Amino acid sequence: MKxxxxxxxxxxxxxxxHSILLSAVAPRPIALASTVNxxxxxxxxxxxxxxxFSANPPILIFSPARRVRDNTTKHTLENVENTKExxxxxxxxxxxxxxxxxxxEYEEGVNEFIKSGLTEVPSEKIKPxxxxxxxxxxxxxxxxxxxxxxxxxxxxxxxxxVVQIHINNEYLDADDNIDxxxxxxxxxLGANWYTRITEESLFEIPKPIFTKGIGVDKLPKHIFSTSxxxxxxxxxxxxxxxxxxxxxxEESKILPEVVKVLAIKDNQEKLEALHKxxxxxxxxxxxxxxxxxxxxx
Numbered sequence: 650m651k652x653x654x655x656x657x658x659x660x661x662x663x664x665x666x667h668s669i670l671l672s673a674v675a676p677r678p679i680a681l682a683s684t685v686n687x688x689x690x691x692x693x694x695x696x697x698x699x700x701x702f703s704a705n706p707p708i709l710i711f712s713p714a715r716r717v718r719d720n721t722t723k724h725t726l727e728n729v730e731n732t733k734e735x736x737x738x739x740x741x742x743x744x745x746x747x748x749x750x751x752x753x754e755y756e757e758g759v760n761e762f763i764k765s766g767l768t769e770v771p772s773e774k775i776k777p778x779x780x781x782x783x784x785x786x787x788x789x790x791x792x793x794x795x796x797x798x799x800x801x802x803x804x805x806x807x808x809x810x811v812v813q814i815h816i817n818n819e820y821l822d823a824d825d826n827i828d829x830x831x832x833x834x835x836x837x838l839g840a841n842w843y844t845r846i847t848e849e850s851l852f853e854i855p856k857p858i859f860t861k862g863i864g865v866d867k868l869p870k871h872i873f874s875t876s877x878x879x880x881x882x883x884x885x886x887x888x889x890x891x892x893x894x895x896x897x898x899e900e901s902k903i904l905p906e907v908v909k910v911l912a913i914k915d916n917q918e919k920l921e922a923l924h925k926x927x928x929x930x931x932x933x934x935x936x937x938x939x940x941x942x943x944x945x946x
Contacts, residue, residue, distance in 0.1 A: 663717050663802040671697075672839025679837055680711040681738040681748050683762075683769075683777045684728035691769065691778060692724045693751045693761035695740065697837035698804060707811035709737055709787060712797075712804040720801040724757055726794075729807050733791040734775040737809065738783035742833045742845050747782075774813045784820045784832055788813035855888060862888035871946060874917070877924035882931050886940055893941045901941040911945065920946065 658666050680699035684692050698712035713726040729735050740748050744767065751765040762769050768781035772788045779786040789809035797804045822828040834846040844850075865872075865887035872878055872886070893901075901907055906926055913919040923946055930939035 663800070667717055667802055668839065671837075675838040676836030676844045677838075679740040679748065679835065680709070681740050681751070681780060681783060682711060682713075682725050683736040683738060683779060684725050684734070685732060685777045686724070686728050686757075687731050689776070690758050691760050691762060692728055693765065693767065693780070694723065694725045695748050695752050696725070699737075702808075708792070709789060709809045709811060710806055711737065711809070712806050714804045715798075715801050717801045720799075722805075726805050726807070729791050730794060732776065734777055735789050735791060735807070735809055736772055736775070736777045736779040737787045737789055738780040739785040739787075740835055741784050742835050744780075744782045745835045745843065772813070779815060784817050785827070786815040787811045788815075854885075860890045862890070863892055867892055869944060869946065871920055872924070872943070875921045875924050877921055877928055879928075882928055885931055885936060886927075886943060889936060889940045893944050897941050898944045901938075902945050904942070907942055907945055 656669075661669075677697040678699055680696045682694055682696060686692070694713075696711045696713055698714065700710060702708045702710050713723045715722055725735075747765040747767050751761040751767065753761070753764065755761065755764060761767075762778070762780075769778035770781040772779050775788050775790065779788065787809075789811050791807055792810050793806075793808040795806040795808070797806065816827065820828055820831045822831075829846075829851065830848045832846070836844050836846070838844055865883055868883070868886055872883055878886075902911065907923075910919060910922045910926065913922055923942065927939045927943045930936075930942065
């Protein structure tokens with residue numbers, strides 16, 4: 650039995666392809682976009698085809714796609730094409746149900762702020778209002794709109810330059826930096842699924858930005874001889890700054906836990922025992938000790 654299936658996207662219906670893409674490319678941050686039309690009527694709608702693409706200049710991009718079912722466009726797209734302004738409000742858990750409600754396809758002229766119960770706050774540099782309940786809001790001018798197609802499901806990249814930022818003090822730490830733990834962000838998945846970024850779900854990975862990790866290819870080949878070390882374990886070991894010195898390895902060999910392992914006569918059993926020690930140290934964030942023990946064999 651094959652471990653995977655291969656699909657030519659041209660053989661799928663747009664609806665099926667849309668479902669695969671949204672389920673696979675996730676989680677996606679949500680842009681709650683507030684706009685106004687030429688008459689000043691406000692519109693509010695969420696989009697999960699959204700991300701940040703540049704800091705200098707500060708550029709956010711979101712994509713109001715053409716509706717799959719009937720190839721019509723959304724009021725948000727029509728508004729930004731006409732006024733070239735939008736506020737992108739960030740979505741967190743305390744407002745996610747109201748944000749979902751704002752996605753309802755009401756008739757033109759209906760104010761989703763009122764329907765969702767969210768509060769309009771005047772922007773400082775552009776006409777569309779921002780969402781008071783949002784933890785962070787970006788006032789933006791639209792630099793460009795790139796239409797990716799003219800059929801149902803086609804995206805329209807709205808390239809937005811940030812001209813003003815509003816951050817609720819509640820979500821700042823003592824140094825006035827945004828506190829990820831406090832933000833309680835949510836993100837979009839496929840179908841009706843969302844995910845919540847709680848403190849319990851957060852984890853950190855040291856980045857080899859200033860010092861190059863030695864790479865998995867520089868680790869002892871026996872790392873692949875057992876199933877004890879996971880891909881994440883091996884990746885963390887490969888992120889270490891340097892191969893342990895001979896002295897460091899010899900000092901590690903006299904550690905009581907290592908002495909006991911080295912005394913095991915069966916090679917496979919010895920490897921598994923050593924890898925278990927390495928794994929335990931990795932789980933306790935003792936990378937420096939783990940990699941030295943790994944090189945003891």
